[in-house]
Amino acid sequence: MYRSYRDANHEVQELFDAQLAQSSRSLQAIILYNIEAIDNFSAQEILNYPITTANTDPINEYDLRDTHSYERKMAFQVWDNGKRLVLRSASAPIIALNKNALTPKARGFSDVMLNNEKWRVFSLWDKQFKHLIQVGERYAIRDELTSEIVKHLLLPSITSIPILALMIWFGIGRGLSPLRKVAKEVTRRDTAHLEPIKLSNVPLEILPVIEELNALFHRVHTAIEKERQFTDDAAHELRTPLAALKVQAQVAKAAKNSEEKSSAIDNIIAGVDRATHLVQQMLVLARLGSKDNSSAKINSIHIRATSEELIAQLALRAIEKNITLSFQCDDNYIIDGEKTNYEILLANIVDNAINYTPNDGNIVIKITDSDNNIKLTVTDNGIGIAEKNLERVFERYYRVRDSAADGCGLGLTISRQCAEQLNAVIKFTKPKTEVGLKVSISFPKQSLI
Known part of the structure; x- marks a missing residue:
């Protein structure tokens, strides 16, 4: 609001200053053209008429057409050599509007106080510096116009603010009502009520x-x-x-x-x-x-080196049962995934094979390249699993009957979850010898991207 008032006031000042300057030049051109004739003519009497009539005589219809109340707020003077007042408007005092401009050096715009009121005065000398014209007007005119402009500009805005605020409040309230409903529904929830929120009547946003x-x-x-x-x-x-x-x-x-x-x-x-x-x-x-598989950290797993380290740790258990534990890998294959998952997977498969392979048995661990996959196989000559029970090996706490091996029935369940997180496929089959068990795990090759 203040900025609007300031800008409007600046433009009004510029406009009125231009009018003062233009009025001064017009008076100079008209009056000074024949200053001697004007000096001898009763021009001053004519200039005094509207103010005198307005102040003393009853104003008739003719007077109202020939005068205006704002004439009291404007004035002009014509000075001869800055010493003698030749002509003035009825609203002008007999003293100079701007005493400082009675010398040629002081001319142009100035602000003065007359009768406790602020005036804006423009002083203009002719080329010979013989005659001075001063035109002035009260600042009250300018302030009044500025106030009217600002009032007409801001009044619609001010009156519309409550309406606009009400519309915004209503619009936002209506727009946020679905969120409030969702918030209330979520507030009422607990761990026993986690059913999904209904999507009907939910805004697209x-x-x-x-x-x-x-x-x-x-x-x-x-x-x-x-x-x-x-x-x-x-x-x-x-x-x-x-x-x-x-x-x-x-x-x-x-x-x-x-x-x-x-x-x-x-x-x-x-x-x-x-x-x-x-x-x-x-x-x-x-x-x-x-674990969330989508957020798991993906690393490059060098499965040959990792497998060798892990098999070396499990070899002591195989030695206790005099089991021959062999490892075959013709290349240092690399897969994507979390190394811990691979270690848990291989450890459980090999540990399971050692548990169910009798003394003096054989376990062969082999890693090969098969089409688009890296294939890991663990083959033993233990008691094996009946074909009808192969689908149950991943069940929690399932153990092979008539087995003397220690275990809790969770190893293969863990192996399957590790395989899933490595995007691998695990299968159980009978080996060609029809003795023991063959576990095959297919890993996707490392992505080139």
Whole structure:
């Protein structure tokens, strides 16, 4: 608002200054052309008439047509040599409008105070510096015009602001009402109510937000279900080994001789080892289940070197059973994925083969190039798995019957999840010898992009 007033005032000042200058030159051209005749003529009487009539005499219709109240706010003077007042308007004083301009050096625009009012004066000398014309007007005229301009400019805006604000408030409120409904619905939710928000009557502008929110609900629901499943599994699977430990502890306590006590303690240690292995496998499975494959860090895995390191760590267990563990790889193949997943996958497959291969058995680990895939095979001559049970090997806690091998039935379940996160395909078949088990894992080759 202040800027509008300032700009309007500036333009008004420029316009009125130009009029003052133009009026001065017009008077100079008209009056000074025959100053002697004007000096002897009763021109001053004519100039005095409108003001005198307006001040003293009753104003008739003729007077109203020949005068205007604003004439009192404007004035001019004609000075001879800056000393004698030759002519003036009725509203002009008998003293100079601008005393400082009575000398040729001081001319042009100036601001003066007359009768406690501010005036704008323009002083113009002729070329011979004999006659001076001063034209002035009150600043009140300019201020009034500026105020009127600003009022007419701003009044519509000011009156429309409440209406505009109301329209904006209504529009925003109506536009945000779907968000408020969604916010209320989300506020009422808890972990037991994670069903998706209905997409009916949802504006297109916030549809992607609601879809992403529903996807988040789904992920949270999946995570909670996995957590609940892990808790249930832990409670179920740990009950038996803990009960066995309690029994063995009671046997050790009631032992009548050192041999019975030592045997019970050995059983307790073995039970603790089995329980520890179970807990470790369950924790690995829970960690894999909580991973988002899309956000996993992708690295280059040199599977030959990685496999050699891992097989060397597992070789001690094979030596204990006098199992021949061989590794064949004709090139240093590279795949994409997280190295930890590959290590867990291979460790579980080889560990499973060692568990179910009898003493003096053979395990062959081979890595080859097969079309667009890198193929890893682990073949043993153990007890194998009946063909009807091959589809069940990935079930949690499934163990081959009539097996003396220790285990908790989670190793192959973990292997499958690792394979999925490596975009690999894992299959179980009978080897050509029809003895034992052959595990084949196909990895996609490393992307060239």
